[in-house]
Amino acid sequence: MVLTRSKTPQKGAAAPSARKSEEKDAAAAGLRGSTANWANQNEAVADGVLISGFMRRTVMAAATMVYGQLILIMWYINKNRNGSFQEYWTEELSVDPFPALMKAFVMPGDINVLAWKFIGVFFAVSVTLMKLVPGAVVKGPVTPTGHVPQYIENGVSSFIIHIALFVSGGIAEFYKLSIVYDELAGILNGLNYIALVLVVVLYIKGIVAPTGEDGGTSGNPLFDLFWGTELYPSIFGVDVKQFTNCRFGMVYWAVATISCGAAAADRHGGVLPLTLLTTAVLQLVYILKFFWWEAGYFSSIDIMQDRAGYYICWGCLVYLPTVYTSMSVYMVDHDDWLEDRPIQAQVIILLGLLSIWCNYDADQMRVDFRKAKGKCNIWGAPAEYITATYTTADGESRKSLLLVSGWWGISRHFHYIPEITAAFFWSCGAGFTSFMPFFYTVYLIILLVDRSVRDDSRCRSKYGADWDKYTARVPYKIVPYIF
Numbered sequence: 391m392v393l394t395r396s397k398t399p400q401k402g403a404a405a406p407s408a409r410k411s412e413e414k415d416a417a418a419a420g421l422r423g424s425t426a427n428w429a430n431q432n433e434a435v436a437d438g439v440l441i442s443g444f445m446r447r448t449v450m451a452a453a454t455m456v457y458g459q460l461i462l463i464m465w466y467i468n469k470n471r472n473g474s475f476q477e478y479w480t481e482e483l484s485v486d487p488f489p490a491l492m493k494a495f496v497m498p499g500d501i502n503v504l505a506w507k508f509i510g511v512f513f514a515v516s517v518t519l520m521k522l523v524p525g526a527v528v529k530g531p532v533t534p535t536g537h538v539p540q541y542i543e544n545g546v547s548s549f550i551i552h553i554a555l556f557v558s559g560g561i562a563e564f565y566k567l568s569i570v571y572d573e574l575a576g577i578l579n580g581l582n583y584i585a586l587v588l589v590v591v592l593y594i595k596g597i598v599a600p601t602g603e604d605g606g607t608s609g610n611p612l613f614d615l616f617w618g619t620e621l622y623p624s625i626f627g628v629d630v631k632q633f634t635n636c637r638f639g640m641v642y643w644a645v646a647t648i649s650c651g652a653a654a655a656d657r658h659g660g661v662l663p664l665t666l667l668t669t670a671v672l673q674l675v676y677i678l679k680f681f682w683w684e685a686g687y688f689s690s691i692d693i694m695q696d697r698a699g700y701y702i703c704w705g706c707l708v709y710l711p712t713v714y715t716s717m718s719v720y721m722v723d724h725d726d727w728l729e730d731r732p733i734q735a736q737v738i739i740l741l742g743l744l745s746i747w748c749n750y751d752a753d754q755m756r757v758d759f760r761k762a763k764g765k766c767n768i769w770g771a772p773a774e775y776i777t778a779t780y781t782t783a784d785g786e787s788r789k790s791l792l793l794v795s796g797w798w799g800i801s802r803h804f805h806y807i808p809e810i811t812a813a814f815f816w817s818c819g820a821g822f823t824s825f826m827p828f829f830y831t832v833y834l835i836i837l838l839v840d841r842s843v844r845d846d847s848r849c850r851s852k853y854g855a856d857w858d859k860y861t862a863r864v865p866y867k868i869v870p871y872i873f
Contacts, residue, residue: 451616463494505576545681567652585707618699639706650718663725672816717827727821742815752797752805768796778856
């Protein structure tokens with residue numbers, strides 16, 4: 391089924407004369423290289439939400455940045471308060487708030503040298519593998535200004551090599567495999583300082599020496615630090631977002647998972663507890679799946695819409711290492727829930743793997759559909775899609791095919807459901823006596839709901855009436871009949 395739109399200019403496909411007017415409006419807002427309709431990346435955080443510019447650009451940005459810094463307290467609660475938010479509140483935060491909060495932070499000069507060495511080597515290996523490991527060139531989606539980003543598809547090879555190097559270094563006793571767990575406070579704080587400097591550098595670079603035309607400023611320095619001033623910045627030939635989001639953040643997640651398993655094994659005479667084994671299997675398979683599918687990630691909202699600022703780059707360098715690994719850190723000291731429940735452990739692994747497969751299959755279905763330009767079968771029948779048109783900043787009319795069959799006929803973001811259930815399954819091996827191992831799952835639900843709303847707003851502005859046709863065919867954002 392193919393639905394094509396009228397050639398009459400609609401919202402999201404402005405005629406050249408209308409586009410010129412839009413460009414003037416965008417320029418007045420300080421949005422270099424953007425059209426005013428679907429390309430306004432700075433406004434993407436709150437499109438369609440009736441809140442003031444001050445609230446959106448200043449209050450929300452500042453609040454998110456402060457929350458990000460305070461989230462570092464999770465390492466302290468995990469390692470010093472039995473992973474209990476309640477204990478931390480009762481014994482410390484409610485008694486003397488400021489000193490209690492400051493326990494999350496370690497001054498740069500007080501960070502263990504071993505932690506700094508780990509960070510330095512990890513950065514160096516990540517960049518080296520990203521640049522030198524061979525792979526095919528893949529293209530990302532066209533940007534509002536008509537730019538088509540290119541990447542080297544070497545994620546799986548780089549990931550496997552990096553993990554092999556880390557494990558080999560531990561076996562050779564250059565360091566303990568539990569180094570990330572042992573030096574957690576120093577590593578997270580060191581990453582925080584480095585990430586904050588990077589955010590400032592990216593902010594200045596986007597103004598003084600931008601990599602491309604997809605960027606600009608909003609006139610609010612705080613918001614621009616938070617959101618970023620460039621969509622696809624590169625430094626010394628390294629794509630910043632590919633590095634922070636994929637080659638650093640995701641690989642660190644895997645290394646930290648292995649390190650927590652090693653720390654738990656050290657406490658059990660070299661035997662890996664079933665709780666840590668269960669979570670490690672699921673998390674490592676999920677991360678490997680991510681790199682297998684990395685080319686598809688380049689078409690996600692993280693890459694297409696979110697600029698390189700505090701939100702994305704600091705988030706992947708600090709928030710991800712803190713929150714995404716929190717259940718593994720917790721399980722080092724709470725590793726006995728599955729020890730007398732081997733059947734439950736097997737069920738958790740099976741359901742977790744099924745969730746990961748569903749998530750992968752949905753993502754890969756859309757990748758294959760796009761490669762075939764719609765000329766393929768989905769679940770044994772010809773793919774059904776809607777042809778949507780849009781206009782880039784240079785006035786060129788382009789088309790996108792919006793899949794409405796298979797997983798993508800169930801809801802517009804069905805793949806979020808198995809992603810959430812996978813996170814639940816690799817967390818529930820810790821038992822249900824603490825909120826700590828489920829913090830990531832709850833955060834993920836909030837993140838993906840917000841992402842679905844932002845993506846809907848962006849696509850509605852981009853495709854106009856064609857998006858209305860699409861949402862009529864696929865009315866639910868994530869969960870059918872609910873949301």
